[in-house]
Amino acid sequence: MYTTDLRTAEEKAKDAKLKVPTKEEGEEAFQARIDADEYIEPKDYMPDAYRKTLVRQMSQHAHSEIVGMLPEGGWVTRAPSLKRKIILTAKVQDEAGHGLYLYSAAETLGTSREEMLNQLHSGKAKYSTIFNYPTTSWADVCTIGWLVDGAAITNQIPLCRCSYGPYARAMIKVCKEESFHQRQGYDGLLEMMKGTDAQKRMVQDSFDRWFWPSLMMFGPPDSDSAHSSQNMAWKIKRFSNDELRQRFVDATIPQAEFLGIKLPEQVKWNEETKHYAFGELDWDEFWAVVKGDGACASNRMDARRKAIADGKWVREAATAYAEKQRAAVRAAE
Amino acid sequence: MSKTTDWDLYEVFVRSKRGLSHKHVGSVHAADGRMAIENARDLYTRRSEGESVWVIPAKQIIASDPAEGDALFGPAADKVYRHPTFYDIPDEVGKM
Numbered sequence: 001m002y003t004t005d006l007r008t009a010e011e012k013a014k015d016a017k018l019k020v021p022t023k024e025e026g027e028e029a030f031q032a033r034i035d036a037d038e039y040i041e042p043k044d045y046m047p048d049a050y051r052k053t054l055v056r057q058m059s060q061h062a063h064s065e066i067v068g069m070l071p072e073g074g075w076v077t078r079a080p081s082l083k084r085k086i087i088l089t090a091k092v093q094d095e096a097g098h099g100l101y102l103y104s105a106a107e108t109l110g111t112s113r114e115e116m117l118n119q120l121h122s123g124k125a126k127y128s129t130i131f132n133y134p135t136t137s138w139a140d141v142c143t144i145g146w147l148v149d150g151a152a153i154t155n156q157i158p159l160c161r162c163s164y165g166p167y168a169r170a171m172i173k174v175c176k177e178e179s180f181h182q183r184q185g186y187d188g189l190l191e192m193m194k195g196t197d198a199q200k201r202m203v204q205d206s207f208d209r210w211f212w213p214s215l216m217m218f219g220p221p222d223s224d225s226a227h228s229s230q231n232m233a234w235k236i237k238r239f240s241n242d243e244l245r246q247r248f249v250d251a252t253i254p255q256a257e258f259l260g261i262k263l264p265e266q267v268k269w270n271e272e273t274k275h276y277a278f279g280e281l282d283w284d285e286f287w288a289v290v291k292g293d294g295a296c297a298s299n300r301m302d303a304r305r306k307a308i309a310d311g312k313w314v315r316e317a318a319t320a321y322a323e324k325q326r327a328a329v330r331a332a333e
Numbered sequence: 334m335s336k337t338t339d340w341d342l343y344e345v346f347v348r349s350k351r352g353l354s355h356k357h358v359g360s361v362h363a364a365d366g367r368m369a370i371e372n373a374r375d376l377y378t379r380r381s382e383g384e385s386v387w388v389i390p391a392k393q394i395i396a397s398d399p400a401e402g403d404a405l406f407g408p409a410a411d412k413v414y415r416h417p418t419f420y421d422i423p424d425e426v427g428k429m
Contacts, residue, residue, distance in 0.1 A: 041399065043396070043398070043399045044399050045399075045400075090379075093375075093379065094379070097375075097379060099375055100361070100376050101359060101376075103360045104360045104361070105359070107342070107360070112339055113339055113362060114338055170359070177380075256376035311395040315364075318364040318368065319340070319364050319367075321364070322365035322368070325365060326365070
């Protein structure tokens with residue numbers, strides 16, 4: 001997920017060593033406030049570890065929104081109709097907006113946007129692994145809307161009640177807009193499923209490639225995610241990775257059936273648990289993609305760096321223009 | 334690799350419709366006020382959320398200190414007589 005802890009075991013061990021074991025002054029009052037379901041606001045006292053966790057999670061979330069524009073942006077010129085093109089353009093613009101709401105919220109914790117962006121471009125910061133998979137057909141664009149944005153919504157709805165006020169407020173705005181993203185994707189697939197055999201095959205192929213990675217977006221199984229309990233106590237996280245994953249599967253399978261998609265054989269309704277079972281996921285693949293093995297990993301960062309480099313003259317011109325205007329105002333005074 | 338340098342931060346306030354006050358929605362970076370207005374328009378009013386936008390350089394905002402919250406706002410809590418519900422008016426008097 002956009003918010004999954006993507007640090008490798010080594011990185012986690014290193015961060016744990018840096019942690020000060022003593023309780024900070026004010027930490028009890030802080031926890032009491034969270035236990036009472038109060039929000040924490042930017043200038044309030046907060047433990048250092050809470051601040052660091054949020055900066056990491058929120059900036060990674062923002063980076064994921066920004067990088068998420070890249071696979072879709074490549075399809076704007078190849079959209080099958082003008083209608084689909086304007087919808088996709090609006091969606092890509094929303095993703096930029098989501099990234100900016102999140103950077104804006106993360107900045108209230110005292111980390112500059114410049115620093116966050118430089119961490120992304122230098123490869124220090126992570127983003128959701130899902131965007132390192134290639135988008136090879138138009139159906140992929142629709143499937144991303146349905147499954148990837150659908151998984152994002154499942155993860156982000158509980159974040160609307162996250163203990164950090166600016167993050168929670170940003171999430172409320174994001175969730176409202178994500179709903180359009182998911183519906184337009186599903187709508188696109190529905191249309192293709194009414195079309196030719198080739199179009200139907202394209203949808204099936206797309207589902208087969210994206211279904212498992214979308215389930216991995218929720219992060220490692222609960223048995224492997226050691227950091228969840230602290231984040232739960234801080235109410236940064238309210239449900240476990242496995243709970244959210246199951247919620248997403250249960251919502252998605254009937255939608256897939258309605259589309260007429262052939263489901264993987266591991267997916268079975270369990271009458272006892274009243275949930276869909278889906279077997280084991282390939283976590284080796286997940287960690288390989290986190291470490292940069294995804295087909296598009298270097299592409300994505302190259303595109304980002306190129307955009308920053310190509311836009312340099314525009315930023316310089318805007319800065320020079322602003323300075324000139326200010327000088328003119330000063331001279332007139 | 335080209336690094337980015339931040340422009341000034343502006344806080345953004347949007348009025349959703351006439352008759353209501355402007356409400357804080359977030360912030361944008363911009364080279365100047367005009368660009369801040371344009372960025373705020375693109376970022377916070379893509380779905381008709383507003384008909385008027387204010388931007389204010391973040392460093393110009395003077396805010397109360399949360400650590401002084403009790404001293405500043407606490408005294409209001411024990412002044413219950415400031416509220417109409419403090420007074421028992423007999424039912425016979427009717428709506429007041």
